[in-house]
Amino acid sequence: MMEEFDVVVIGSGPGGYPAAIRASDLGKKVAVVESKEIGGTCLNRGCISTKALLRSAEVYSLAKNASLFGVQNENVKYSWDEIQKRKDLAVKQLTSGVETLLKARKIVIKKGKGRIVDEKTVEIDKEKIKAKNIIIATGSEPATIPGIEIDKDSVITSNEALNIKPPKDMLIIGAGAIGLEFATLFSSFGTKVTIVEMMHQILPGLKERRIKSVLERNLKKKGVDIKTGVKIENIEKVNGKVFSTLSNGEKIENEKVLLCVGRKLNSESIGCENVGVKTDSGRIVVNNEMRTNVPNIYAVGDVTGGLMLAHKAMREGIVASEVIAGLETVTDYSVVPSVVFSSPEIAWVGLTEDEAKEKGIKTVTGEFLFAANGKALCNNETDGKVKIVSDGKKIIGGQIIGANASTMIMEIALAMKKKASMSDLADLVHPHPTFSEIINEACRDGIGEGIHKMPKVF
Numbered sequence: 001m002m003e004e005f006d007v008v009v010i011g012s013g014p015g016g017y018p019a020a021i022r023a024s025d026l027g028k029k030v031a032v033v034e035s036k037e038i039g040g041t042c043l044n045r046g047c048i049s050t051k052a053l054l055r056s057a058e059v060y061s062l063a064k065n066a067s068l069f070g071v072q073n074e075n076v077k078y079s080w081d082e083i084q085k086r087k088d089l090a091v092k093q094l095t096s097g098v099e100t101l102l103k104a105r106k107i108v109i110k111k112g113k114g115r116i117v118d119e120k121t122v123e124i125d126k127e128k129i130k131a132k133n134i135i136i137a138t139g140s141e142p143a144t145i146p147g148i149e150i151d152k153d154s155v156i157t158s159n160e161a162l163n164i165k166p167p168k169d170m171l172i173i174g175a176g177a178i179g180l181e182f183a184t185l186f187s188s189f190g191t192k193v194t195i196v197e198m199m200h201q202i203l204p205g206l207k208e209r210r211i212k213s214v215l216e217r218n219l220k221k222k223g224v225d226i227k228t229g230v231k232i233e234n235i236e237k238v239n240g241k242v243f244s245t246l247s248n249g250e251k252i253e254n255e256k257v258l259l260c261v262g263r264k265l266n267s268e269s270i271g272c273e274n275v276g277v278k279t280d281s282g283r284i285v286v287n288n289e290m291r292t293n294v295p296n297i298y299a300v301g302d303v304t305g306g307l308m309l310a311h312k313a314m315r316e317g318i319v320a321s322e323v324i325a326g327l328e329t330v331t332d333y334s335v336v337p338s339v340v341f342s343s344p345e346i347a348w349v350g351l352t353e354d355e356a357k358e359k360g361i362k363t364v365t366g367e368f369l370f371a372a373n374g375k376a377l378c379n380n381e382t383d384g385k386v387k388i389v390s391d392g393k394k395i396i397g398g399q400i401i402g403a404n405a406s407t408m409i410m411e412i413a414l415a416m417k418k419k420a421s422m423s424d425l426a427d428l429v430h431p432h433p434t435f436s437e438i439i440n441e442a443c444r445d446g447i448g449e450g451i452h453k454m455p456k457v458f
């Protein structure tokens with residue numbers, strides 16, 4: 001006799017495990033099906049792994065520049081083996097923590113590839129279980145380029161890049177968030193990095209060129225060669241070297257080539273066709289309750305397309321489980337921050353000034369540089385700026401490049417959520433000296449009451 005569950009979640013990544021936990025806390029009997037490691041791509045081969053490595057790169061760079069703070073720094077070296085051990089420990093602690101949270105709620109973990117047989121049945125390898133509701137959270141994998149063979153040695157994806165020693169030189173194809181983070185990582189450890197991007201600027205998803213120009217300048221200072229508006233035409237491997245031919249005729253020789261050209265959605269081979277779940281170019285189509293066209297089947301996270309962000313997936317997983325439990329909950333994508341953990345970090349939320357104008361919104365903007373902030377000066381992290389966008393009444397967007405941008409962006413996101421104005425943040429007392437004061441000053445600039453900024457000359 002088959003086991004029966006109220007909710008079966010296929011996938012245990014940042015969309016799946018929060019869905020399972022929330023459903024259990026709402027009184028549902030839950031099973032999680034996972035074919036690989038608990039925690040999915042984010043914990044094992046994405047967010048956490050890369051950030052652990054980037055932190056080591058940051059500390060190494062800081063140590064090399066310690067003399068700027070009056071600290072002697074002779075013979076600064078790094079151990080890649082120890083860096084890898086630290087990364088693996090962080091991953092293990094988090095994945096085991098997630099598994100503990102699931103087991104503490106008596107959520108059943110089924111190891112194996114999950115496949116939907118019919119609207120009420122999920123098959124895991126040769127076992128079948130009954131499900132009143134199914135949540136698909138199968139995520140995504142690194143995308144590839146037709147005609148380019150991934151040999152996992154000379155030509156690699158982000159999965160392999162997490163474990164290789166910094167090579168002498170590397171070509172990164174794609175200047176999105178993933179490509180820029182790996183460029184930051186490897187260049188920090190001395191790799192000569194070249195980035196090729198088919199669009200005419202880095203980070204095509206962010207329409208705020210002046211913010212991006214700060215990062216581009218910093219990457220070039222670290223020796224990164226950025227080539228935009230060109231494509232890869234061909235890749236050949238000869239005697240342990242990789243020769244890449246660009247669309248402009250240029251040929252580049254590298255030890256490694258890293259593909260960072262987006263993500264492929266894992267919507268195939270999971271049984272969607274067996275029940276008629278609607279898909280569109282690989283993404284599973286859902287409504288704002290995360291429900292598919294099949295009433296008791298839901299999908300969350302990367303597999304639904306749109307912004308491929310772990311925090312978005314977490315929220316979607318929670319929404320799906322709350323809807324299953326009968327709560328009135330929907331997703332809201334109007335306030336979803338995005339972050340690139342480059343050096344310096346970039347973060348943004350809502351509309352840019354140009355995007356607002358394209359929508360016919362008359363804007364008021366305020367800006368402030370990190371260079372005029374006391375905390376940034378003390379920390380020698382003065383390269384960066386904050387820009388706030390308002391429709392004249394409420395804040396509708398913000399962009400940050402600089403130290404702690406990933407944390408600072410949440411003040412702007414909360415202001416948007418609560419429909420706060422620039423005056424509201426300008427009047428809010430911010431602790432001194434902190435980076436958060438830059439947001440305060442940007443808002444004061446927007447309303448014409450700037451303090452630590454030269455007056456405008458008319």
